[in-house]
Amino acid sequence: MxxxxxxxxxxxxxxxxxxxxxxxxxxxxxKVQLTAQQEKQVAERIAPVGHVAMAGQVVAAATTSAGAARSGSDIYSTNCVACHSSGVAGAPKLGDVAAWALRLEQGLETVYANAINGIRAMPARGTCMSCSDDEVKAAIDHILDNSK
Ligand code: HEC
CATH class of the missing domain: 1.20.5 (Single alpha-helices involved in coiled-coils or other helix-helix interfaces)
Structure with a gap:
């Protein structure tokens, strides 16, 4: 029993x-398979500290800049230089005339919109959540002015 x-x-x-x-x-x-959204988030996370702003976060620059728009070169050197000076993840470099000429073949408005909305490894607004559309465009104009 x-x-x-x-x-x-x-x-x-x-x-x-x-x-x-x-x-x-x-x-x-x-297997680790990242979605486009996750890849974008990874790109945002590996961007240098101080340049990254997650959606919903309060960004100090937003308050200090209230009123006057920042110049394209200010925005560039704060938010874009990390990727666009060295070509991180295939980012077209500032000064690379051929690379930017190729981008411009799709039309300036499309280039603006792609940077504002994000495309592939390019995060929306280059992670500058406090940047207005016009400020992002000014930063692009700054890049283009120095790449022709
Ligand atoms: C985390 C890295 C990163 C940051 C920060 C970043 N970019 Fe980019 N950017 C990229 C990459 C990578 C591409 C290429 C994407 C592709 O075409 O695959 C790109 C592409 C672009 C393009 C070309 C879009 C097109 O239509 O071909 C523009 C314009 C641009 N970035 C502007 C900016 C501006 C302006 C900023 C700052 C406000 C910025 N980027 C910040 C990574 C970055």
């Missing part, structure tokens, strides 16, 4: 142990 009960308890313990082991194995097989 007692022995039968013991062996039932034992087999239960063994089954529990084995299923715990098997359950643990499955997790390793999953």
């Amino acid at each position: 007692n022995t039968a009960k013991n062996s039932r308890v034992k087999s239960f313990a063994i089954i529990a142990a084995v299923s715990t082991l098997l359950w643990g194995c499955g997790a390793d097989d999953k």
Whole structure:
């Protein structure tokens, strides 16, 4: 009587142990596949500290700039230089005449819109959430003026 009960308890313990082991194995097989949105977030996160503003965050610059729009070169050197001076993630570099001529083939308005909305590894507004559309455009004009 007692022995039968013991062996039932034992087999239960063994089954529990084995299923715990098997359950643990499955997790390793999953591949890491990032969505476009996640890639964008990664690009934002690897941008230098001080240049990154997540949606919803209060940005100090927004208050200091209230009133006067910042110049294109100010915006560029605060928000865009990190990627566009060295070509991070394939960003066309400031001064690379050929690269910008190619971008401009799609039309200036499209280039503006792509930078404002974000495209592939280019984060929306170059992560400058406090930048108005006009400020982003001014930064682009600054890049273009120095790339022809
Ligand atoms: C985190 C890096 C990063 C930052 C910061 C960044 N860019 Fe970019 N940018 C990119 C990359 C990468 C591309 C190329 C995207 C592609 O075409 O695949 C790009 C492309 C662009 C383009 C070309 C869009 C087109 O239509 O081809 C413009 C314009 C641009 N960026 C402007 C800016 C401006 C202005 C800022 C600052 C306000 C900025 N970027 C900040 C990475 C960045």
